[in-house]
Amino acid sequence: MAYEYKEYEYVENCLMKAGEVLKEVQVVLAIITGICGIIVAVGEKDIYGEFSFLLFLTALIPYVV
Secondary structure, rough: OOHHHHHHHHHHHHHHHHHHHHHHHHHHHHHHHHHHHHHHOOEEEEEOEEHHHHHHHHHHHHHOO
């Protein structure tokens, strides 16, 4: 019985460490995606070739979500 409990603790610790690593990876990917979204959104121009804040938001929203 005690052996099963130690094995459970080991599995639980491994899962906690894996979860922490995945959380860090998710944060890094979110930052990279946000930066890329800003770069793409800034490049959006209206039909006259001028910057449009509405197009900026329209292009940025899919990256933020």
